Amino acid sequence: MTDDYDVVIVGAGGDGPVAAWRLGELGLDVLVLEAGPFYGNKQWEKPTEEPGGETSSSPEDLSGELLDEQFTTRELEMVQKLLFGPADHERGFWFRKFPGSGVTIQAAGVGGTTLIYTGNHPRAYPAAIDEQPHWPDAISYEDLLPYYRRMEELLDVQPAPVTAKEELFFRGAESAGYDLVTDRNVTEVGYRPQPNAIAGPDRKLRADSGYDGNFRHPSDPEAVEPVEGHTLAAHELLGNPAPRGAPYEEKAKKTSAIGIVPEALKTGNVTVRPNAFVTDVLVDRSLGGDPEATGVKFKDTWSNEVQTVSADAVVLAAGAVETPRLWLNSGLPPNEWVGKGMTIHFGDNVMGFFEEELVDEKLGRSTVDPHEGQTIAARFDYPGVGMLQTTGSSPGIASILGFGASASGFTFSNDLSEAPWDSQGRLAGTGLKRFLSRYRQALPLLVVTDDRPHKRNGVSVAPGVTDEHGPVPLVNYVPSEGDVRRRDRLAEIATEILREAGADHVHRSDSPPTAIHLHSTMAMGKVVDTACEAYDVDRLFVADHSALANGVGGPNPTNTGQALALRTAERIADRYF
Numbered sequence: 089m090t091d092d093y094d095v096v097i098v099g100a101g102g103d104g105p106v107a108a109w110r111l112g113e114l115g116l117d118v119l120v121l122e123a124g125p126f127y128g129n130k131q132w133e134k135p136t137e138e139p140g141g142e143t144s145s146s147p148e149d150l151s152g153e154l155l156d157e158q159f160t161t162r163e164l165e166m167v168q169k170l171l172f173g174p175a176d177h178e179r180g181f182w183f184r185k186f187p188g189s190g191v192t193i194q195a196a197g198v199g200g201t202t203l204i205y206t207g208n209h210p211r212a213y214p215a216a217i218d219e220q221p222h223w224p225d226a227i228s229y230e231d232l233l234p235y236y237r238r239m240e241e242l243l244d245v246q247p248a249p250v251t252a253k254e255e256l257f258f259r260g261a262e263s264a265g266y267d268l269v270t271d272r273n274v275t276e277v278g279y280r281p282q283p284n285a286i287a288g289p290d291r292k293l294r295a296d297s298g299y300d301g302n303f304r305h306p307s308d309p310e311a312v313e314p315v316e317g318h319t320l321a322a323h324e325l326l327g328n329p330a331p332r333g334a335p336y337e338e339k340a341k342k343t344s345a346i347g348i349v350p351e352a353l354k355t356g357n358v359t360v361r362p363n364a365f366v367t368d369v370l371v372d373r374s375l376g377g378d379p380e381a382t383g384v385k386f387k388d389t390w391s392n393e394v395q396t397v398s399a400d401a402v403v404l405a406a407g408a409v410e411t412p413r414l415w416l417n418s419g420l421p422p423n424e425w426v427g428k429g430m431t432i433h434f435g436d437n438v439m440g441f442f443e444e445e446l447v448d449e450k451l452g453r454s455t456v457d458p459h460e461g462q463t464i465a466a467r468f469d470y471p472g473v474g475m476l477q478t479t480g481s482s483p484g485i486a487s488i489l490g491f492g493a494s495a496s497g498f499t500f501s502n503d504l505s506e507a508p509w510d511s512q513g514r515l516a517g518t519g520l521k522r523f524l525s526r527y528r529q530a531l532p533l534l535v536v537t538d539d540r541p542h543k544r545n546g547v548s549v550a551p552g553v554t555d556e557h558g559p560v561p562l563v564n565y566v567p568s569e570g571d572v573r574r575r576d577r578l579a580e581i582a583t584e585i586l587r588e589a590g591a592d593h594v595h596r597s598d599s600p601p602t603a604i605h606l607h608s609t610m611a612m613g614k615v616v617d618t619a620c621e622a623y624d625v626d627r628l629f630v631a632d633h634s635a636l637a638n639g640v641g642g643p644n645p646t647n648t649g650q651a652l653a654l655r656t657a658e659r660i661a662d663r664y665f
């Protein structure tokens with residue numbers, strides 16, 4: 089690896105590879121440093137057991153066969169592999185402090201948290217950018233449209249296929265009086281299939297096809313009635329190598345590792361170095377005026393060797409927790425909004441249960457089987473409030489989300505005399521067993537709130553608490569009264585839809601803050617300008633979800649984060665190259 093590049097990018101998560109791809113297309117020499125491992129790459133055949141190679145800069149290094157071996161879809165094993173920590177699992181996870189009952193959900197590795205995302209790729213609500221006061225006036229929703237279109241074309245974003253859980257949800261929403269939404273730019277309340285960055289299923293897997301194969305790709309010599317695209321096996325959440333036997337780029341779920349990194353490597357101008365945790369942004373303060381970013385310092389997570397790399401521009405894309413932490417630990421100029429204004433889509437879980445006879449009457453089958461189909465394949469949009477999504481996780485994850493944690497304690501401690509749902513809170517023992525025995529007749533819904541930026545919420549560094557990379561991040565989140573009202577309204581609508589679909593029991597989790605979608609901690613207009621260059625440090629840019637000025641209204645943020653990163657890459661080239 090050389091020690092001098094045009095651009096160095098910190099983080100190969102959902103957004104960093106997008107910036108690398110576009111900069112590489114424009115002819116710039118780019119290094120991407122990623123703290124976690126690189127799965128499915130021949131330079132690291134045993135990425136969690138030994139150091140392997142140093143860098144990868146060729147698409148020939150990518151291997152679907154290796155990915156099949158490494159992404160087993162066994163839940164506990166994949167959690168250990170993908171949650172935020174080093175490739176060497178003997179060292180344990182990287183610590184971050186979240187007071188109270190909250191938790192941050194992050195992944196390490198090339199692909200970042202897209203390795204544990206569900207492929208959902210909707211656009212922001214236009215009103216969240218054009219009508220809420222958070223985004224600078226100089227950028228509009230219209231400005232993002234060409235970048236949305238290019239990302240959607242690259243990742244082949246398409247409406248998710250409908251299986252039983254989606255059909256039941258759509259019937260309930262229609263019966264409740266809501267309309268089908270047909271435009272990608274959502275301005276009205278309604279329901280629709282989820283726009284997903286997941287290759288559609290083979291037509292052989294239609295419900296009436298009688299498919300009797302083994303769901304493997306035509307490239308697999310063991311394939312019986314081979315299929316291409318998604319296998320409807322609901323493994324999006326943790327890795328997802330489906331279909332088995334497919335070449336690396338033909339895996340169905342287009343994480344940034346699958347859908348974007350190969351394109352970046354094909355430019356011939358992008359090098360990826362995993363197992364490299366950046367601990368310091370280097371700046372030149374001798375020029376007068378604002379300091380100028382000149383490179384970064386990083387630590388090899390296997391050898392602990394500290395190295396530096398120089399660059400004409402530095403891009404922070406380590407995520408909404410690690411990007412502000414890196415700024416604060418690097419001693420960069422103080423800005424009162426660095427790390428502040430965090431939004432997390434303050435979520436909740438509402439689950440409906442149905443009698444077998446009713447399901448058979450509505451769907452012609454006795455089970456809903458939420459684990460079938462794509463994990464999240466249907467949605468309800470409510471601009472200004474947030475959204476609902478069907479969820480199709482396995483029984484274990486469903487029980488954790490729906491019954492395992494609650495801000496209101498156990499079910500028996502809650503007064504529901506005025507609530508539209510039948511139970512609320514944590515369940516254990518025979519009660520939990522009783523509901524989980526009905527898992528195949530359940531329809532879980534995820535509440536995703538349009539929570540707004542508040543300065544008290546965000547990331548600082550914990551005084552006196554350090555790890556091998558410096559002071560650890562301290563994450564704080566307290567929803568506002570408005571955030572709580574919006575979440576309650578969405579839970580009421582979820583209950584209404586489930587009732588209209590025929591649910592005989594509706595359970596609300598009342599979940600504690602869970603930071604699945606993290607944004608706004610380095611917000612445009614507060615920390616960075618409309619090109620996402622830092623106000624206080626020249627040649628230092630932010631290209632991840634932390635630059636989003638708010639929570640984009642509630643929709644899953646990956647599409648918007650990637651569209652903005654694509655735009656930012658072009659601004660970097662325009663300004664300095």
